[in-house]
Amino acid sequence: MKWKGNRQSSNVEDRRGQRGPRMGGRGINPLLLAPLIRLLFSKTGLIIIGILLLLGLVTGVNPLSFITGGAGPVSGQTSGPYKESADESEMAAFSRTILANTEDVWNSLIDNYREPTLVLYNGAVASACGRASSATGPFYCPGDEKLYLDMSFFDEMERRMNAPGDFAQAYVIAHEVGHHLQKLMGITDQVDRLRGQMSTAEFNKYSVRLELQADFLAGVWAHHSQEMTTVRLQPGDLQEALNAAYAIGDDRLQKQQTGRVIPDSFTHGTSEQRMRWFKKGYDTGDLEQGDTFSANPL
Template identity: 70%
Template sequence: MKWKGRRQSSNVEDRRGQSSGGSGLGGLNPMLLISLVRFLFTKTGLIIAGVLLVGSMLLGYNPLNFIGQLFTGSPVTSETSAPYQGTQKEEELADFSATILASTEDVWNQLISNYEEPTLVLFTGSVSSACGYASSATGPFYCPGDDKLYLDLSFFDDMERKLNAPGDFAQAYVIAHEVGHHVQNLLGISDKVQRLRGQMSQTEFNKYSVRLELQADFLAGVWAHHSQQMTQMMETGDLQEALNAAYAIGDDRLQQQSSGRVVPDSFTHGTSEQRIRWFKKGFETGDINQGDTFNANPL
């Protein structure tokens, strides 16, 4: 891809090197600590603190973050003495990610009136979001609760070494897919799907999850179509990199690799063939109206 020297998005929150949990009170604001102590010594405070402590321990969360959010609306994080400085390769990946995010902004601002741009959060190890805690093992994800994309840049290395899906356009596809989830959230599609949870069995709900994910693949393809028209960033072989990445993260391929067997009822993202096909459809048409995966039959 010809991405260097292009605009980088300002909607990037760099949390690399920060602790998502906070192992002590050293990172707390002094006034917050005073307020916290006063509150905890009231009858109501003791009851609430007890409930939060037990609940957070059962769920595996850090109780300090619950208490910090009670006062500040933000989880407690430990402070670092100096700005995080990654390797040269990592810093280049950070610049690349900000450039791809800017490209998605340019495309979706053109396609959707009053488009609300998401924020990309870069982290290392683990991270706290409005959707809860996640480790790097979770992979990149979008949280509709705070309109943010979360990415540990080490995932790109995993794509190359573990999934055999190298290439900068493969990485761009990953970011564009998560932005696709943001578009779904803005259009109200994600809410409709989530309201179905609890109204059906997990097996039935998984089918809707697959359709949601395949639509995000389609939207990533729509981005690639318009981005190429606007910037001509793509080079020979780039499209194949994205298709290879879509193939590498198909449910059937991942299950076959991890357990040696495939269980279709447990699919949540779609098969390799489906992911390739819907991304290609988005790329070839560039028409957001062509991506109704929920009424597509066969999928």
């Protein structure tokens, strides 16, 4: 896959090397908690609270620190500048380039396209959808319209899933961008409203259709990226993406992990379905062909 030398997206947050949110300081001594609560609800306590708030505004110090002796909630603590390896540097450049290419494609196809942000992290990360670890895998959070990626997942794809290749990695990013498109089109919210109105097994069927549509949208991106001649496929690249789609099918993953396949628990679709819907998007490049919710059978 030829990608070097192309534009890299600026819609990227690099949080690698950051520790997750934590509470700073020593906290409140439990023995002082009861009298402190009585004080806060007294007339004197209200005056003290007012003074603390004023001090916080003037000094910029968290008012909690005057009570706890610490710094209050601290987010995004770092242990110093993150030192990336040469391989990590190239992979980060690759991720920024693929994101930029998706921006170019979708801006050309969709009016007023709102570009998502890619968050690079390692270990664990906090999002509007909650905290997640690297074990979660790449994900999109509709709450903040950001894609979250621990690039070690690409190593996992190659070593454990037998799905190597740069276009396989590009497919992963494009799939998450597909979820962003679903958010912009209102599809994600429609599906979310169904949660709680039916059994888990029934809702899982809608989840599968949502995921397969994101695969289709990734295929549409791949189709049009070729027409724009910025990111060019080479022999074998398409097969890399299909291998990746096959590797993360629910049936294959369940068989590997438990030796059993339970269709009612599928949330992403079978290997065959994921490959077929990506290929359909790639072959047609037509957004009108991607209505997985009306397709029967899938």
